[in-house]
Amino acid sequence: MARTSRPVSRRQAWWLLASVVAASAPLTQQIPLWLALAAASAFGWRALLTWQHWRLPPRWLRAILVIAGTVGVFMEYRTILGRTPGIALLVVFLALKLLELRAARDAVVTALLCYFMVLGQFLFTQTIPTAMLAALTVLITTAALLAASDDRPQPQQQLRRAALLLLQALPFMLLLFLLFPRVQGPLWGIPQDRFSAVSGLSDTMAPGSIAQLSQSDAIAFRVKFEGAVPPQSQLYWRGPVMPAFDGRSWRVVQTVGAYPAVPYSGSGTPIDYEVTLEPHGKFWLFALEMPATLPPESALTSDYQPVARQPVRNRMRYTQRAWPEAIAGRNEAPDLLRGALSLPKNGNPRIRTVSEGWRAQHGEDSAAILAAAENFFNQQLLIYTLNPPLLGADMVDEFLFDSKRGFCEHFAAAFVFALRAAGVPARVVAGYQGGEINPVDGFLEVRQYDAHAWAEVWIAGRGWLRIDPTAISAPSRINNNLAAAVPANEELPFLARADMAWLKELRYRLDAVTNGWNQWVLGYNPQRQRDLLASLGLKEPDWRSMTAVLSVLCGVVMLGLTAWILRNRLRVDPVLAAWRRFTDRLARRGIVWQAWEGPLAFAERAARQAPNHAGSITAIAALYARLRYAPDPQPGELIEFKAKIAAFQP
Numbered sequence: 001m002a003r004t005s006r007p008v009s010r011r012q013a014w015w016l017l018a019s020v021v022a023a024s025a026p027l028t029q030q031i032p033l034w035l036a037l038a039a040a041s042a043f044g045w046r047a048l049l050t051w052q053h054w055r056l057p058p059r060w061l062r063a064i065l066v067i068a069g070t071v072g073v074f075m076e077y078r079t080i081l082g083r084t085p086g087i088a089l090l091v092v093f094l095a096l097k098l099l100e101l102r103a104a105r106d107a108v109v110t111a112l113l114c115y116f117m118v119l120g121q122f123l124f125t126q127t128i129p130t131a132m133l134a135a136l137t138v139l140i141t142t143a144a145l146l147a148a149s150d151d152r153p154q155p156q157q158q159l160r161r162a163a164l165l166l167l168q169a170l171p172f173m174l175l176l177f178l179l180f181p182r183v184q185g186p187l188w189g190i191p192q193d194r195f196s197a198v199s200g201l202s203d204t205m206a207p208g209s210i211a212q213l214s215q216s217d218a219i220a221f222r223v224k225f226e227g228a229v230p231p232q233s234q235l236y237w238r239g240p241v242m243p244a245f246d247g248r249s250w251r252v253v254q255t256v257g258a259y260p261a262v263p264y265s266g267s268g269t270p271i272d273y274e275v276t277l278e279p280h281g282k283f284w285l286f287a288l289e290m291p292a293t294l295p296p297e298s299a300l301t302s303d304y305q306p307v308a309r310q311p312v313r314n315r316m317r318y319t320q321r322a323w324p325e326a327i328a329g330r331n332e333a334p335d336l337l338r339g340a341l342s343l344p345k346n347g348n349p350r351i352r353t354v355s356e357g358w359r360a361q362h363g364e365d366s367a368a369i370l371a372a373a374e375n376f377f378n379q380q381l382l383i384y385t386l387n388p389p390l391l392g393a394d395m396v397d398e399f400l401f402d403s404k405r406g407f408c409e410h411f412a413a414a415f416v417f418a419l420r421a422a423g424v425p426a427r428v429v430a431g432y433q434g435g436e437i438n439p440v441d442g443f444l445e446v447r448q449y450d451a452h453a454w455a456e457v458w459i460a461g462r463g464w465l466r467i468d469p470t471a472i473s474a475p476s477r478i479n480n481n482l483a484a485a486v487p488a489n490e491e492l493p494f495l496a497r498a499d500m501a502w503l504k505e506l507r508y509r510l511d512a513v514t515n516g517w518n519q520w521v522l523g524y525n526p527q528r529q530r531d532l533l534a535s536l537g538l539k540e541p542d543w544r545s546m547t548a549v550l551s552v553l554c555g556v557v558m559l560g561l562t563a564w565i566l567r568n569r570l571r572v573d574p575v576l577a578a579w580r581r582f583t584d585r586l587a588r589r590g591i592v593w594q595a596w597e598g599p600l601a602f603a604e605r606a607a608r609q610a611p612n613h614a615g616s617i618t619a620i621a622a623l624y625a626r627l628r629y630a631p632d633p634q635p636g637e638l639i640e641f642k643a644k645i646a647a648f649q650p
């Protein structure tokens with residue numbers, strides 16, 4: 001009978017139950033509650049069967065449970081195909097597989113399914129905690145696989161054996177990770193069933209929308225500058241441009257690129273940097289104003305908004321260059337300028353009256369009207385706050401003349417409205433302003449509470465100019481940070497607070513570790529692989545050369561491990577090594593020891609064939625048997641054993 005037909009022992013069943021629970025537990029948040037409870041019930045059932053030595057459920061009952069589980073998954077997702085339904089169905093099958101564990105063959109299949117479940121975890125998240133849980137699950141599953149062939153070792157010994165096997169496989173894993181041909185896209189790039197919402201700027205802006213986003217300290221993107229970091233007041237990260245206004249909210253009208261390259265020129269010293277952008281589900285990218293280059297697979301809209309060809313649903317890294325003194329839109333298209341003057345026919349009569357006064361006073365002089373608007377905002381003594389009051393239909397009038405309290409979107413929207421009412425083209429630009437250097441890794445971290453909105457004004461002969469009305473009333477927001485601008489009694493996101501410095505330092509270190517993981521593990525893309533191979537001398541590697549290098553290196557590692565194992569086997573068992581020297585000397589006299597032969601039986605046979613050395617042979621064999629099999633051999637006996645063998649000359 002084949003070896004895999006042996007029945008599963010009690011200890012093997014416990015090992016398999018532990019590995020199945022370890023593999024399934026991290027996926028419980030991805031499957032419906034009823035399925036998680038059903039799987040837990042199956043695990044408990046299997047534990048009870050093992051504990052009480054009860055018989056396994058009959059085949060017809062298991063068949064009913066399989067059908068019920070499959071139908072339940074189909075009713076939940078309306079399909080059994082795809083990422084989440086597939087994982088849910090695998091949980092069903094794995095849980096029910098425990099209820100038919102009879103032979104060692106079933107144990108091996110269950111362990112292999114657990115390995116596959118570990119891969120399923122990475123289809124949802126690829127964080128460091130996920131990797132640590134996966135490593136623990138792999139360790140337990142490997143121990144269960146070892147127990148399927150030999151369940152005699154104690155649990156700690158079984159785990160030690162599994163850890164040693166995994167350590168021996170670690171060099172191969174690293175070689176495969178570094179040299180196996182990469183594909184473009186994320187590490188686990190399969191289509192998602194449903195794209196869950198992630199925090200970030202929306203394609204519309206209404207009063208309070210960015211203020212709500214400012215309560216989050218989640219990372220929006222990280223930046224690594226090649227040279228010195230620009231001053232805080234220059235860190236305007238351009239995002240969605242919103243020229244359309246319906247009386248209540250501003251919105252994006254262009255998400256398709258119009259320019260494959262920047263249509264303007266720059267002057268001054270360029271700024272080079274690299275952005276690691278977190279997924280936000282929209283098309284736009286973020287670039288320091290004004291972008292001088294565009295990332296691959298991207299373009300520039302006619303309002304100079306960098307956009308990707310696909311929504312950013314995975315972490316993305318791209319290099320950029322900025323021209324801080326670029327002049328854009330000096331010869332702007334007339335239809336775009338008309339769109340930047342559009343306003344509803346009614347609403348906000350008070351600011352319309354003020355704007356008409358500017359127009360009557362300065363005529364067609366847009367620069368003078370802009371100066372008048374800046375002076376007006378400066379005189380209003382507006383207050384920058386995270387908790388702006390609710391506004392009615394005439395929200396611009398209520399903000400400027402009544403409440404005088406608002407966040408950046410109130411300032412930007414009111415400023416653009418006032419200029420349009422005066423006949424000056426203007427639009428709202430949303431993005432992020434500022435950021436904070438992580439002292440651990442040197443990356444600039446831009447968080448959601450750095451979200452900001454400002455105005456862009458078109459002046460004849462000068463093009464589009466960035467005007468930040470928030471800086472007029474609350475310059476500390478632009479020159480310092482959010483905490484320096486809001487009133488002291490308002491609640492800030494944790495990482496925007498100035499107190500609790502030790503917790504902030506801890507968060508810096510955790511963020512640096514996470515960033516390193518994102519950059520060098522999840523971000524190990526084809527370009528980084530090509531750079532690594534180029535540093536190794538492969539300038540233009542193809543799959544043939546990469547396969548050859550991978551094969552040679554794996555062979556070298558295999559030979560090294562083999563030599564290490566053989567060397568350590570003799571080194572860690574000096575008794576066996578000495579015994580083999582003794583049997584080799586007898587073999588040269590024609591007395592050959594057989595591997596299946598016990599030492600005392602061999603000594604009896606050898607003594608008959610070499611009666612002149614019978615005493616020495618019997619004494620050496622007796623010492624070997626004691627050192628090899630006695631529960632408490634004495635340290636001096638090994639020295640005596642080696643001395644007798646050294647003196648033995650047949």
